[in-house]
Amino acid sequence: MAAKKSARSRSKPKTPQAAQPLAVIILAAGAGKRMKSALPKVLQPLAGKPLLQYVLDTARSLNPAAIHVVYGHGGAAVPAAFAHEAVSWVQQADQLGTGHAVMQVAPLLKADQRVLILYADGPLITRETLQALLQAAGREAVGLLTVNASDPTGYGRVLRTASGRVRAIVEDKDATARQRRVVECNTGVLTIPASRLTRWLSRLENRNSQREYYLTDVIAMAVRERVAVRPVVAADEREVQGINDRIQLAAAESAWRLRQTRKLMLEGATLIDPARVDVRGVVSVGQDVVIDVNVVLEGEVKLGDGVKIGPNCLIRHAQIAAGTEVFANCIIDQAIIGPDCRIGPFARLRPESVLAEQVHVGNFVEIKKTRIGAGSKANHLTYLGDATVGAGVNVGAGTVTCNYDGVNKWPTTIEDDVFIGSGSMLVAPVQIGAGANIGAGSTISRGAPAGQLTLARARQVSIPGWKRPLKRQT
Numbered sequence: 001m002a003a004k005k006s007a008r009s010r011s012k013p014k015t016p017q018a019a020q021p022l023a024v025i026i027l028a029a030g031a032g033k034r035m036k037s038a039l040p041k042v043l044q045p046l047a048g049k050p051l052l053q054y055v056l057d058t059a060r061s062l063n064p065a066a067i068h069v070v071y072g073h074g075g076a077a078v079p080a081a082f083a084h085e086a087v088s089w090v091q092q093a094d095q096l097g098t099g100h101a102v103m104q105v106a107p108l109l110k111a112d113q114r115v116l117i118l119y120a121d122g123p124l125i126t127r128e129t130l131q132a133l134l135q136a137a138g139r140e141a142v143g144l145l146t147v148n149a150s151d152p153t154g155y156g157r158v159l160r161t162a163s164g165r166v167r168a169i170v171e172d173k174d175a176t177a178r179q180r181r182v183v184e185c186n187t188g189v190l191t192i193p194a195s196r197l198t199r200w201l202s203r204l205e206n207r208n209s210q211r212e213y214y215l216t217d218v219i220a221m222a223v224r225e226r227v228a229v230r231p232v233v234a235a236d237e238r239e240v241q242g243i244n245d246r247i248q249l250a251a252a253e254s255a256w257r258l259r260q261t262r263k264l265m266l267e268g269a270t271l272i273d274p275a276r277v278d279v280r281g282v283v284s285v286g287q288d289v290v291i292d293v294n295v296v297l298e299g300e301v302k303l304g305d306g307v308k309i310g311p312n313c314l315i316r317h318a319q320i321a322a323g324t325e326v327f328a329n330c331i332i333d334q335a336i337i338g339p340d341c342r343i344g345p346f347a348r349l350r351p352e353s354v355l356a357e358q359v360h361v362g363n364f365v366e367i368k369k370t371r372i373g374a375g376s377k378a379n380h381l382t383y384l385g386d387a388t389v390g391a392g393v394n395v396g397a398g399t400v401t402c403n404y405d406g407v408n409k410w411p412t413t414i415e416d417d418v419f420i421g422s423g424s425m426l427v428a429p430v431q432i433g434a435g436a437n438i439g440a441g442s443t444i445s446r447g448a449p450a451g452q453l454t455l456a457r458a459r460q461v462s463i464p465g466w467k468r469p470l471k472r473q474t
Contacts, residue, residue, distance in 0.1 A: 020139055021065035023113040023194065026055055027101050028120035029072030029092040034245040040074030042120040043081055044243070046253050047260075048280035048298055051243060052078070054123035056085055061127045062134075065113065068105045069120070097212030098188065099204045106198045113194040114139070117215070121243045124255060125189065129239060133232045137191050141228040144219065145189035147240050148233060155185035156216055158231065166229040169216035173209050184233070186216055187240040196227065264291075269303075286322065310344065318349075321357075335367075338374075356391070369409075373416065386428065387412040396422035396440065403428045415450065 032041025042052040052069070059067055067085075071078040072092040079089045090104045102117065109115060116134065118125065129145070137143030144166060146158050152172075157179050159168045169186045170179050192200075200218040208214065222229050234240045238255040241248065260279035261271055269289040271277050276293040283297050286305035294312045301315055304322035309315065313326055317334045320326065324337055327344035334351035337343065341359045349361070350368040359372050362379030370384045373391035378384060380397035386409045387401050399420050401412040410428035414420070418432050421440030432438065433450025441457055448454040 020114045021110070021112060022062060022116060022134075023066045023068065023109055024059040024062070024064045024116045024118060025102060025105050026052070026059065026067065026069045026118045026120055027098060027188075028052055028078060029070050029095055029101055030121060031073040031095065032121075032244065035249075036246075040078055041243070042071075042078060043074065044249060046123055046243075046249065047256050047278070050081065051123045052082065052120040055118050055120050055125065056082070056087070058125055058127055058130065059116075059118060062116070062130060064116070066108070068108060070101045070104055072101075097206070097210070098215035099201065099213030099217065102197070102215055103201050103204075103213070106201055109194040109198060111195045111198075114191060115194050115197050116191045117189065119188055119242060122187075122189070122240060123243070124239045124241065124252060124259075126239060129232075129234060130189075133189065134191055136230045136232050138230075140193060141230050142196075142219065142222045143191040144229055144231045145187045145240065146184050146231050146233050147187055147237050148183050149185045149237060152180070152183050152185050156188075157182040158184040158186055160184075165223075166219065166231050167223050168220045171208065171210075171214060171216065187234065188215070188242075189240070190215075190219075192218065192222075196222070264289075281317075292328075304339065313344075384412075386410065387414065389414045390416035390418065390434070392417045393420070394418075395420045396424065398423040399426070400424075401426045401428060 028042040030041050035041050035044060037044065043050045046054065067087040068090055069087050070090050070092050072095055088108060092101050092104050116130065133143045133145050149155055154172050156169045156171045157175055158166060159170060159179065159182065161167050172180065197218065200221045203221065204213045204217055206213050219229055241252060243249050243252050257278055258274065261274040261277050264283060264285055265271055265274065267285050268287040269285040269291060271291050273293045277291055278296045281297060281299040281301060283301045285303045288306045289303050290308045292309060292311040295309050296314045299317035302319045304320060306323045307320050308325040310326055310328040312329045315332045318332045320337045321339040323340040325342055326332065329346045330344040331348045333349065335349040335353040337355045338357040338359065340357055341355055343361050344363065346363045347361045348366045350366065352369040353367045354371045356372060356374040358375045360377040360379055361367060364380065365378050365382045368385040370387040370389065372389040373393065375391055376389050376393040378395035382395055382397065382399045384401050386403040388411065393414055402425055403409050403412060412426050412428045413431040415432060415434035417435045419437045421438050421442065423441045424438050425443040427443065427445040430444055431447045433448060435451040436448045437453045438444060438448060439453060439455035442454065443456050444454065
C-alpha cells in the first residue's frame, strides 16, 4: 500500500508556482555637481529625452508591480517633469548614501516582492540585461550586475573567493592598493527579495571614509547568512556607464546613437556614415531606405520602402511614404508626405502639412498647415500657408499665400489643375477655381473663376525726366 501511495504521490501534477511580483527602485537623488548646471542631473537630456525617462521606460518594460523613484536634488522639479508617469515618488531629504536612499522606500515594499534597484543616471541599461539578472537570481538569491571595467578608478570592486564566489564589495575610497587592482566592478544594479532587503537595510552602518550608508554592504550580509550572490557580468561596459559630467553625457549619447543606427541598418536601411546620423526618437524604416550624412531624426519617424534622405536634413515627428526622395538641407516637422514625392533642396515643411503622391516641393519653398493634392508642384521660392491645393496644380516661383492679417490666419483654396504665374500674391481668404490661370505678378484678393485667366496688375507707367535722388554732400 505504501508503495502505491508513493506512486500516486509522484504522479500528482505540481501546482504552478506563483510569479514573484517585482518592485523597481530607481535612485534619482544625486546632485550632479560635476554637470555644473541648474538643471537636476536626472533631467539632463540625452537624445532629446531626460536621463530618467530612459530608465523608467526600461523598468516599465519588465511589467513591475510598482516603481519607486527616490529624488532629492532639484526637489519638486523632478516629479513635476514626470507628472505623466504612474510612479511612487519618495524624497531623500539628506543624501547619506545609496543605502540611505533605499531605506526611504523600505516601508513601501511588500514582503513577497523581489526588488530591482536601478540608477537614473544609467540610461543605457537594457531590458535583456535586466531579465538575465532576474533569471540568475531566481526567487531567493541576490543578483548582482558587475562589469569588467577598462578603467576601474572610482568604482567599487567586486571581491571574490578563490572558487569564484562573491564575498564582498569594497568602495574605491576604502579599498587597499591590492583591491584597487581588481577590474571587476560593481554597477550598483542588483536584485534582492524584499524581505531580506528590508532586514539588511536596518543593519547598515556608516563607519567608512564617507560616513555614508552603502547599499553594497548588503552583499557582505548575504555572504554571512549564506545567501547565494549570483553575479552577472555586463557584456558591454557602455551599457552600465553612469553619467556624472557632460563628457560622460556626450559619450552616452554617442553610444545610444550607434545602438539606434545599428538597429536601422539591421532593419534594411543604408546609412552612408552611421556615426553622422543622429536618432533622437523612435524610427521605423522599410527596405532599401538610404540616409546620407548629418541627418537628424527626432521623435516618431516612419520612412517607407525606398525613401532617400539627403545630407543635412532634420526630420521630426514625420511620415514619409515609399519612393519619396528628400534632397539636401530640408526640414520636415510634423508633416505627412505621400509616395514618390520630391522634396527640396532647402525646403521646409512645417506642422500639419500633408502631401499626396508625386508632389514636388522645390528649393526655398515653405509649406505650413497645407494639404497638397496628387501631382502638384511648387518648385521655387514659394510660401503656402493655411492652404488647400488640389491635384495637378503648378505654383510658380515667388508665389505667396498672404494668410495672416496681424490677428487671424485665413485660408486659401486652390482647386485642381490651376496654374499660378510667378510672383503672385494670393490674399486670403481667397478661392481659385478649377483650371484657372493666374497671370504672373498678380495680386489676387477676390475669387478667381474656374477655367479663366485672371490678371491683377497695376498699370505700368514710365516717367520722363525722372532722376534718381542723390545723397547730400556734407
